[in-house]
Amino acid sequence: NPEVETPAVEDAGIKVDGRLDDKAWEHAVLLDGFTQFSPIEGSEATQDTHILVLVDAEAIYFALKAFDESPALIRATLTDRDSYTYTDDYVRFILDTFDDQRRAYVFTVNPYGVQHDGLWNEIGGGTGRRGRGMFSPIDDNPDFLWESDAELTPWGYQAEIRIPFKSLRFPELAEQSWGLQVERKIQRNGYESSWAPITASVANRLAQAGKLNGLRGLDMGLFMEVNPFATGSRNGSVDESDNFVHANPTGEFGFNATYGITSNLTLDGTFNPDFSQVEADAGQVQINERFALFYPEARPFFLEGTEIFGMPKQLVYTRTIQNPIAGGKLTGKIGGLSVGYLGAIDETFSVGREDIYVNLLRARADLGTSSTIGAVYTDRTSNSTDFNRVLGADARIQIGGRYTFTAMGARSFTNDAVLRDRQDGTMGSLRFERAGRTFQLNAEFEDTQQSFKPGSGFFQRIGTAEANSRMSYTWFGQRGAFFESIGPSLEVKAFWDHERFWRGEGLEEGEVQLSSRFSLKNNVTVWANYKFSRFVFQPEQYEGLFVKDPVGGKRPFRPDQELFDALPSATVGIWVNKWEKIRGNVRLTRSQRPIFDRWYNVAVEPANSFSGEARLNVYPTR
Structure with a gap:
């Protein structure tokens, strides 16, 4: 991998305007x-592409010059942050x-200097797709403070970027490499x-990065961020004598605060936080859905250090903290050990329930070049004897x-004083992945007991075994060929009830899908898939369900199993990104x-x- 010595100046004095005319760039x-x-x-x-670097x-x-033999065909829009890649x-x-080689900051600019940033987490936790069925490891939700500007030129485009050390976390070392x-x-x-x-034959993309050596005496200085807020209102109404009477004024006060204890350890606090400025959740279709829908975290207090809480299975899902009254968080990395603690008081409005602590x-500890082992403990406790606790461990080799x-394993301990119910349960998962440019393979097995209750996490299904x-x-x-790539794939899924699986009583749901993706010349993609699904029913699932018979009585309802033995589904689609002004896609699905x-x-x-x-999508101007 390429390595360079990083030049340093006392004060660069660079005006970030995208013009690259500051003298400091001569030292880069x-x-x-x-x-x-x-x-x-x-x-x-x-x-x-030419990149300049200095500190x-x-x-x-960073400065960049992106040369292009056809500058009129460069695609650029003045658009929202995090929306143009x-x-x-x-x-x-x-x-x-x-x-x-496990986590990294991501800073992206388009030809107008519009920012797109996030965190790269090799452990998992990304929010997008990388292609060929692989999920992107980039979490786009965190937003950092940095400067950028860019401009189009007769030969392409150029940009300047300034990233303050206060926006980064790094080791406390006299000399380091990034x-x-x-x-x-x-x-x-x-x-x-x-x-x-970069080669797809290596699983870890961060392990293929180059090096910036000779970074000496880095100091982020005093880092403190305080975001207070205050709101107030006063209402009034007309009384029986037609007089306008004011009620007592009401108000709210709160704040978020962040303090950098060291360059690699951060303390966050919040009191009565106001999340009204947070972007609303994207709508999701909930019709005919049997399981909970996942919504990503976007509240600022919960985003700091979010990559530390990433695990193979989501035992930490901060959206379960719905109405925090106050909270504190400590995150960072000391040597090869990443640590994170989050504590909060969550207000509840349920009748008979108390606030939750x-x-x-x-x-999580680093092992070797790209492996890790970790442990997690979650606790949700009220003032009474109600609690939900989960203890887990995971490894990635x-x-x-x-x-x-x-691999991951966890056990939960739950007590509900209102329902007088005590349940303990376990879960476990194993996953294997083979990276490759041409041949890729992954296989996974997960098993959860019905009594496993991840109160601070997110699981779509429990009480099942899944493979x-x-x-x-x-x-x-070849480059320029009509078919740039052809990628068939085969995917098989199976679901069992946890108890029946271990008794060897057969599956409840199965799915086989054959897909193919054709990447054509000039940025046109065609894909198609054909899927068979099978549902197997257990009589006890239908206890209490009845249908009327012809004589006015009722009889127990049981579905016709043969109707669910092979439910077909077919999808075809085309995505066209060829033209400058008009782009779009079409997808058609026919299924049972x-x-x-x-109920x-x-x-x-x-x-x-x-x-x-x-x-x-129509782009009338650039």
């Missing part, structure tokens, strides 16, 4: 020689400040290139850079789906379903 080191990693891995980049006492600076050209900086990867994407053809070569503790084994596996193979064409009783949550009958979606 040049990063060039980009290679393509998608769609053709290892070939020379089709367009040149001063307060910040790290599927539509605009961009350059992305991935900064691994602890050089541990991992750095720089990626560029050209949207009109989908080509992606990077400074340090929440404590979440997480520790990488072998040979290609194979990843993940799934996916394998895919991708053929790559079970209809579920809303008993059991399948009643299959129904034919047809859905179509067409989306057209």
